[in-house]
Amino acid sequence: MTAGLFDLPRLRAREDAGLAERLARSLAETTAGWQLSTAQVTDWLAERALAHRFVVERIPFARLDQWDFVEDGARLAHHSGKFFTVEGLRVTADQGPVLSWDQPIIRQPEVGILGLLLKEFDGVPHLLMQAKMEPGNPNLLQLSPTVQATRSNYTKVHRGSEVRYLEYFVDPTRGRVLADVLQSEQGSWFHQKINRNMIVEVDEDVPIGDDFRWLTLGQIGELLRRDNVVNMDARTVLACAPIGSDEAGALHSDTELLSWFTAERARREMRVELMPLTEVNDWRRGPWSIDHDAGRYFSIVAVSVAAGNREVTRWTQPLLEPHGLAVTAFLTRRIGGVPHVLVHAKAEAGLRDTIELAPTVQYTPENYAHLSGADRPPFLDLVLTAGPESVRYRAIHSEEGGRFLNAEGRYLVVDVNEADAPLDPPPGFRWVTPGQLRFLARHPHYVNVQARSLLACLNTGAVGW
Amino acid sequence: MTAGLFDLPRLRAREDAGLAERLARSLAETTAGWQLSTAQVTDWLAERALAHRFVVERIPFARLDQWDFVEDGARLAHHSGKFFTVEGLRVTADQGPVLSWDQPIIRQPEVGILGLLLKEFDGVPHLLMQAKMEPGNPNLLQLSPTVQATRSNYTKVHRGSEVRYLEYFVDPTRGRVLADVLQSEQGSWFHQKINRNMIVEVDEDVPIGDDFRWLTLGQIGELLRRDNVVNMDARTVLACAPIGSDEAGALHSDTELLSWFTAERARREMRVELMPLTEVNDWRRGPWSIDHDAGRYFSIVAVSVAAGNREVTRWTQPLLEPHGLAVTAFLTRRIGGVPHVLVHAKAEAGLRDTIELAPTVQYTPENYAHLSGADRPPFLDLVLTAGPESVRYRAIHSEEGGRFLNAEGRYLVVDVNEADAPLDPPPGFRWVTPGQLRFLARHPHYVNVQARSLLACLNTGAVGW
Numbered sequence: 001m002t003a004g005l006f007d008l009p010r011l012r013a014r015e016d017a018g019l020a021e022r023l024a025r026s027l028a029e030t031t032a033g034w035q036l037s038t039a040q041v042t043d044w045l046a047e048r049a050l051a052h053r054f055v056v057e058r059i060p061f062a063r064l065d066q067w068d069f070v071e072d073g074a075r076l077a078h079h080s081g082k083f084f085t086v087e088g089l090r091v092t093a094d095q096g097p098v099l100s101w102d103q104p105i106i107r108q109p110e111v112g113i114l115g116l117l118l119k120e121f122d123g124v125p126h127l128l129m130q131a132k133m134e135p136g137n138p139n140l141l142q143l144s145p146t147v148q149a150t151r152s153n154y155t156k157v158h159r160g161s162e163v164r165y166l167e168y169f170v171d172p173t174r175g176r177v178l179a180d181v182l183q184s185e186q187g188s189w190f191h192q193k194i195n196r197n198m199i200v201e202v203d204e205d206v207p208i209g210d211d212f213r214w215l216t217l218g219q220i221g222e223l224l225r226r227d228n229v230v231n232m233d234a235r236t237v238l239a240c241a242p243i244g245s246d247e248a249g250a251l252h253s254d255t256e257l258l259s260w261f262t263a264e265r266a267r268r269e270m271r272v273e274l275m276p277l278t279e280v281n282d283w284r285r286g287p288w289s290i291d292h293d294a295g296r297y298f299s300i301v302a303v304s305v306a307a308g309n310r311e312v313t314r315w316t317q318p319l320l321e322p323h324g325l326a327v328t329a330f331l332t333r334r335i336g337g338v339p340h341v342l343v344h345a346k347a348e349a350g351l352r353d354t355i356e357l358a359p360t361v362q363y364t365p366e367n368y369a370h371l372s373g374a375d376r377p378p379f380l381d382l383v384l385t386a387g388p389e390s391v392r393y394r395a396i397h398s399e400e401g402g403r404f405l406n407a408e409g410r411y412l413v414v415d416v417n418e419a420d421a422p423l424d425p426p427p428g429f430r431w432v433t434p435g436q437l438r439f440l441a442r443h444p445h446y447v448n449v450q451a452r453s454l455l456a457c458l459n460t461g462a463v464g465w
Numbered sequence: 466m467t468a469g470l471f472d473l474p475r476l477r478a479r480e481d482a483g484l485a486e487r488l489a490r491s492l493a494e495t496t497a498g499w500q501l502s503t504a505q506v507t508d509w510l511a512e513r514a515l516a517h518r519f520v521v522e523r524i525p526f527a528r529l530d531q532w533d534f535v536e537d538g539a540r541l542a543h544h545s546g547k548f549f550t551v552e553g554l555r556v557t558a559d560q561g562p563v564l565s566w567d568q569p570i571i572r573q574p575e576v577g578i579l580g581l582l583l584k585e586f587d588g589v590p591h592l593l594m595q596a597k598m599e600p601g602n603p604n605l606l607q608l609s610p611t612v613q614a615t616r617s618n619y620t621k622v623h624r625g626s627e628v629r630y631l632e633y634f635v636d637p638t639r640g641r642v643l644a645d646v647l648q649s650e651q652g653s654w655f656h657q658k659i660n661r662n663m664i665v666e667v668d669e670d671v672p673i674g675d676d677f678r679w680l681t682l683g684q685i686g687e688l689l690r691r692d693n694v695v696n697m698d699a700r701t702v703l704a705c706a707p708i709g710s711d712e713a714g715a716l717h718s719d720t721e722l723l724s725w726f727t728a729e730r731a732r733r734e735m736r737v738e739l740m741p742l743t744e745v746n747d748w749r750r751g752p753w754s755i756d757h758d759a760g761r762y763f764s765i766v767a768v769s770v771a772a773g774n775r776e777v778t779r780w781t782q783p784l785l786e787p788h789g790l791a792v793t794a795f796l797t798r799r800i801g802g803v804p805h806v807l808v809h810a811k812a813e814a815g816l817r818d819t820i821e822l823a824p825t826v827q828y829t830p831e832n833y834a835h836l837s838g839a840d841r842p843p844f845l846d847l848v849l850t851a852g853p854e855s856v857r858y859r860a861i862h863s864e865e866g867g868r869f870l871n872a873e874g875r876y877l878v879v880d881v882n883e884a885d886a887p888l889d890p891p892p893g894f895r896w897v898t899p900g901q902l903r904f905l906a907r908h909p910h911y912v913n914v915q916a917r918s919l920l921a922c923l924n925t926g927a928v929g930w
């Protein structure tokens with residue numbers, strides 16, 4: 001084997017040096033994109049909402065079509081065996097205020113695709129966003145990624161229309177992949193669910209349907225300051241965008257951060273076992289819902305949906321309906337002039353590796369109202385009582401409207417000082433820079449979906465420093 | 466929040482810029498270290514072997530002490546509930562020559578520590594290696610990392626002596642962490658086992674026991690050219706060493722590589738279910754062993770061990786004994802002047818994420834002797850027939866001697882050309898640089914233990930380019 005000069009052109013740089021600068025141009029463009037001004041987006045979304053009939057109605061389980069409690073009630077499943085099932089989970093933890101519990105959980109072993117198409121117009125990268133109806137969203141229609149497809153979607157279990165633009169993500173050699181990573185979703189509600197988060201750049205002309213618009217990163221950042229406009233699937237993909245960092249350093253080096261994370265994972269043990277719904281303690285199934293005995297956490301319910309622009313025009317399905325408004329917040333400080341956020345190495349029963357990095361606060365206060373003192377979640381009360389002068393970002397966002405009903409949460413970024421949250425925080429917490437979160441979000445199993453929602457707000461300029 | 470100049474010193478660089486250069490000095494030192502010349506290591510190992518009585522004897526299961534087939538034979542377990550169990554596994558794959566099978570498997574949910582202590586002598590980093598006896602090694606004594614401890618070890622289930630130097634890894638603030646990552650082990654023999662791979666640098670004086678010696682990376686590289694000297698635990702930690710790369714580029718960018726890997730993971734489905742040993746089809750349990758009906762793959766056996774320098778002086782335990790000599794090989798080519806190796810995205814039933822990057826060839830030929838044509842493993846015959854002029858590296862190494870009995874394999878790096886292995890290889894294969902493998906080995910679930918063994922040979926200069 002000798003190296004021939006003739007094959008030198010085959011080599012590529014391992015990193016695309018110009019990419020961060022190009023994305024910075026997209027980030028800087030906050031008021032107008034190639035197609036729409038940011039002000040016009042509201043009208044366009046209202047117009048799309050009018051263009052689509054979409055009625056969501058609660059129904060009893062008995063009226064579910066193609067869905068049944070099978071195996072003597074062990075699982076709620078679709079006749080095709082596809083989509084997802086609702087099953088029981090038994091959890092035994094080694095630490096925390098609650099050491100063991102049962103719960104229903106959504107099991108969806110298929111890997112779906114959440115894909116954003118990117119294209120330059122006048123030298124500025126734009127992302128192709130979709131106005132998409134989802135039955136669980138409180139306002140039904142939100143901005144989603146270009147493609148949001150379960151494997152059942154695109155292998156036609158619905159026998160509905162094809163998923164538009166899917167070909168760019170199934171065969172990414174049609175463009176250039178800028179990000180492609182498997183990421184977890186809600187570890188308290190999903191059993192080991194992962195989705196493929198992709199950003200693909202194209203040069204060719206892309207025909208645009210009525211439900212699609214090209215927007216800049218800066219425009220999306222403006223929209224992320226509003227309640228319930230940018231959906232969870234868009235947020236998680238935006239978190240994986242290869243934004244550059246000009247941070248002068250960090251409180252901890254990357255190796256120290258990885259080592260702390262490894263230690264957190266190694267010291268936690270959580271035993272998790274799927275089991276029949278009928279054996280789940282402390283929950284009961286009624287004709288309309290499966291509920292916790294004390295009314296906490298969430299219910300499993302059923303809805304019927306009639307829509308015009310979905311893969312099929314009418315269907316029924318189960319949804320998970322959380323109780324209460326979640327509070328999801330990063331505490332933030334400048335350290336040596338560089339913004340840092342306080343991450344929490346949080347154990348969640350449905351995560352494949354048990355631990356991922358969560359926001360400082362990720363709780364639904366109602367679920368913890370019965371706890372006091374040391375059992376109160378750390379920093380929760382600090383966020384709940386934060387004055388407006390220290391709230392750097394606040395908006396209400398919904399979780400995935402295809403699985404969750406009215407799953408809204410307050411997302412915040414709150415300024416704190418040494419007295420509130422010291423540089424040497426309690427065990428399980430660590431100060432990291434946004435650049436470090438991006439470094440981790442390039443790989444699976446590090447940054448949980450709630451932290452990725454807030455990272456999307458950092459990546460798009462929705463949170464100013 | 467305003468940035469005060471007073472707190473600027475708190476910031477650190479995210480990467481340690483001088484580290485790669487320091488490790489390069491250690492790599493360059495191949496003939497002599499601070500304590501021993503490389504030639505003297507053989508004598509020292511022979512002396513340590515003489516110093517320790519160590520007798521390993523096969524016994525029937527009935528003579529196992531503290532180990533029993535419990536729950537009507539469902540699992541082979543230790544009375545303490547610690548260490549590991551042998552259970553049954555049922556696997557259903559969506560592709561490959563065999564679509565479903567049962568097998569026994571070792572289940573060890575605890576996370577252990579494999580730790581290397583590093584210290585500079587005369588400006589050259591040295592690693593503290595241990596001469597360690599393990600019952601499954603064909604030659605019993607090999608070089609292991611400084612610390613090799615299961616959680617059961619260091620929480621004293623053995624009630625034996627303490628693990629030396631463990632304090633540096635349990636509380637790494639005593640030194641500086643250079644690497645710390647959870648890595649999988651053999652996915653065909655272990656169910657979801659992970660260990661913590663750590664390298665910690667210290668400045669303080671470290672008292673050295675008779676079984677320990679400081680060696681340079683270059684010395685370890687020389688020893689890796691010999692058969693059965695450097696054990697698996699040392700190899701996997703060495704694979705995680707933060708060696709620098711001066712590669713001019715790569716055939717695929719890092720993002721392209723990650724995207725290909727993500728696609729490989731997303732397209733594969735493997736259903737894996739633990740079950741009682743008594744329900745495992747095609748395997749039978751005798752008084753001395755559990756064997757496959759056709760005599761393939763491996764057996765579960767039992768041994769008694771008497772030793773002088775282990776945590777306890779006498780014990781019995783089960784071991785997994787593979788049948789046949791494994792062949793583990795990277796094909797390699799220079800592309801644009803830069804060495805590349807051909808990785809295989811290989812599904813293994815015991816891996817948490819199903820797929821990790823394996824060497825080009827990772828098979829025990831005997832297990833595939835009954836297959837022919839397209840069902841023969843790709844590239845296996847190419848490696849088996851490679852002439853000496855194309856074999857860049859060849860040595861026999863053992864897998865973990867605490868769990869596996871005589872688990873030897875031929876590790877090779879073989880030069881090939883476009884006709885043997887094209888730049889556009891078959892599905893599931895990809896050309897990557899050693900630097901890219903190191904980039905991935907910094908994170909869990911990317912590079913499997915066999916590929917890490919070969920990466921250790923690349924990292925230490927055992928394979929010259």
